[in-house]
Amino acid sequence: MSDSALGASDLRTRRSKAALVRAVGELLDSGDTRPSITNVVALAGTSRPTFYQHFGDVAALQRAAAHEELDLVFAQIDPIDLTGPGWERALQDLMTLVVERIDQRRDFFASVMAGPAAFDVLSDTVAIVADRIIARSPSVAASGSSGSPGSPAAADVSRFLAAGTVWLLLDWVGRAGAEPATESAAEVAFLNTQLLLVGLAFLDAGQTQTLGKALS
Amino acid sequence: MVREDPRSVRSRSALIEAMAELLDSEASLESLSVTDVVRAAGVSRPTFYQHFGEMSLLVRAAALHRLAGAFADIPEVALGESWTTFVRGTFRGLLLHLQGNVVFYKKALTSGGSQALSEDVIGLLAARLLDVSPLGPILRNRTLVGSPEDRAAFLAAGTFWLVNRWLDSDFTGPDSVAAMVDRISLLLLTAAGVTDDEIAVVRAQTDVGSGGSAQA
Numbered sequence: 001m002s003d004s005a006l007g008a009s010d011l012r013t014r015r016s017k018a019a020l021v022r023a024v025g026e027l028l029d030s031g032d033t034r035p036s037i038t039n040v041v042a043l044a045g046t047s048r049p050t051f052y053q054h055f056g057d058v059a060a061l062q063r064a065a066a067h068e069e070l071d072l073v074f075a076q077i078d079p080i081d082l083t084g085p086g087w088e089r090a091l092q093d094l095m096t097l098v099v100e101r102i103d104q105r106r107d108f109f110a111s112v113m114a115g116p117a118a119f120d121v122l123s124d125t126v127a128i129v130a131d132r133i134i135a136r137s138p139s140v141a142a143s144g145s146s147g148s149p150g151s152p153a154a155a156d157v158s159r160f161l162a163a164g165t166v167w168l169l170l171d172w173v174g175r176a177g178a179e180p181a182t183e184s185a186a187e188v189a190f191l192n193t194q195l196l197l198v199g200l201a202f203l204d205a206g207q208t209q210t211l212g213k214a215l216s
Numbered sequence: 217m218v219r220e221d222p223r224s225v226r227s228r229s230a231l232i233e234a235m236a237e238l239l240d241s242e243a244s245l246e247s248l249s250v251t252d253v254v255r256a257a258g259v260s261r262p263t264f265y266q267h268f269g270e271m272s273l274l275v276r277a278a279a280l281h282r283l284a285g286a287f288a289d290i291p292e293v294a295l296g297e298s299w300t301t302f303v304r305g306t307f308r309g310l311l312l313h314l315q316g317n318v319v320f321y322k323k324a325l326t327s328g329g330s331q332a333l334s335e336d337v338i339g340l341l342a343a344r345l346l347d348v349s350p351l352g353p354i355l356r357n358r359t360l361v362g363s364p365e366d367r368a369a370f371l372a373a374g375t376f377w378l379v380n381r382w383l384d385s386d387f388t389g390p391d392s393v394a395a396m397v398d399r400i401s402l403l404l405l406t407a408a409g410v411t412d413d414e415i416a417v418v419r420a421q422t423d424v425g426s427g428g429s430a431q432a
Contacts, residue, residue, distance in 0.1 A: 059328065116328030126377055152402045156378065160403045163377030164370035167338065171369070174331075191362040195370045198409035 017054045019044040021065045028062065028111035035062075062117035063124065069108065070128060073101050082136050092193045099189040102173060109173045122166065129162035130155075137200055161199045165192050228267050230257040235278040239320045245275065245327050272329025279324035280336050286313040287340055292348045302349045303401040311393045314383060322383050334376065341372035351404065354414045371404055378403065 023044035027035035035058055041051050055061040077094045081087075102109055112121055134154055152160075172188050183191070234257035238248060250271065254264050268274040290309040314321055324333060346352045346368040355371075356364045378400065385391035390399070 113331050114329070118329070118331035118334075119326045122331075122334070152399065152406055156399055156403055157406060159381070160374035160378055160407055164374040164407065167373030167377075168366065168370055171335070191366060194362065195367065199407040 013053070016044070016046045016050050019046055020051060020054060020061055021068060024058070024061050025065050025108060028065070028108045028115075029105075031107055031111060033111045033114040034058075034116065057116075059116040059120070062112055062115060063120045066109075066112050066117065066121045067124060069105060070125060073098055074128070074132075076101065078132075088193075088197055091197065092189065095193045095196075096186065096189040099169065099185045099192070102169060103185045106173050109170065113170055113174055122170070125166050125170075126159060126162045129166055130158040133158040133162055133200075157199070161196055164199075165196055168192055168195070224267075227257070227259045227263045230259055231264060231267060231274060232278045232281050233257070235274050236282060236320070239275070239278060239323050240317075242319070245271075245323055270329075272327060272332075275324050275327050276329070276333045276336070279321065279333050282317065282320065283337065283340070286310065287344075289313075292344075299350045299401070299405070303404075304397055306344060306349070307397045307400050308393060311379070311382075311396055314379065315387055315393065318383055325380060325383075338369060338372045338376050341375060342368040345371055345404075351408060351410070354408065354410055357414070367408070371407055374407055375400055375404065 020040060023040050024035055026043060027039060032039075037048060037051055037058055040058065040061065041048055044051075051061075055064065077097050080090055080094045080097075082090050082094070084090075112118065137158075169188065169192065172183065231253065234253055238253065238256065239245075248271070250261060250264055253271070253274065254261050257264075264274075268277065286309070290306055324330065342365065346355060346364055351371075352364075352368075355367045358364070358367065379396075382391060382396055387393070389395065
């Protein structure tokens, strides 16, 4: 639907929602891990009733703001082609873009992860990344979506790898505030790519079947 | 080390115990006030603030206290033990403990400020994987980018997340404790990309040496 087709009140609603998301983003950027509703509505130029019309609490607003950030990241990396030969290199490029983007908004992410929306944001992010792993990794798709004996189910593998990756990235964001210059963005991107590739490439080799027996 | 005032130690444990009981109960954390907690613990508000500053820190302390107890009860297998012995011994006990305390842990892990608790749990798991599991020497022998600690954290975060989701399951079929242990086992090996050669090297090391072969 185009904006002109929306009623004036719909437009106002949409604008006030965007203003709230922007306002909480600014407060999180400034290192405020628990922005109050009072501060958010003051900065957004809206009223408390308007706030509650859109969000149940500030945690829900933070979650929405984080979701918008994630959408921006994925809009950037989704077009990257991972199907051809040399996809490992493309994955590395993709990861570098992600890390750079998170690095640009590190205060935002560090504040969110120190606050009340941390669990929901972690949950959302792992789910989104796991979906991408299933949709875009040929090796996971081939690894037995039904979970045949001796090989892990694709849903399990994708969530496991997604959680590992997301955790290392968020942990890096959180740590960097306290102890500057632990690892550079490029180093973190490289590390994450390698760890992901180990998990993914291994599936390709189809060796999982024998693992259980070999280690018994 | 400064010897702590026994009264202070007592009031701290009283607060942790009171919070643990509240986490076990059906009461939601959002509805809990500092007043409820200090009343249940039989201490004053200033005492609460002296120890914890805010509720999320007390929740974290109470959860970690119980979890550390569970970890302490799980025998640390010798490095030479087989993977199956390690996985079954470690994760069966851990999952049974979590299942028996499911209300408690779900509340603690989804509460505001749960990120710090997740970090604690992933840290405990990563240390087990690195220091006492047969995977430890494999993670240390790798010449990949990053540290063994990074690799262990990646695997621990993946495991943590799967177990976190498992807490929402009905604990039957593929979500029974026994089946879940096998799923975790396979995922750890898959995500770590463990090869038969690596297993053979670790076997040889642990057969010859008397443990401490991690840096070979």
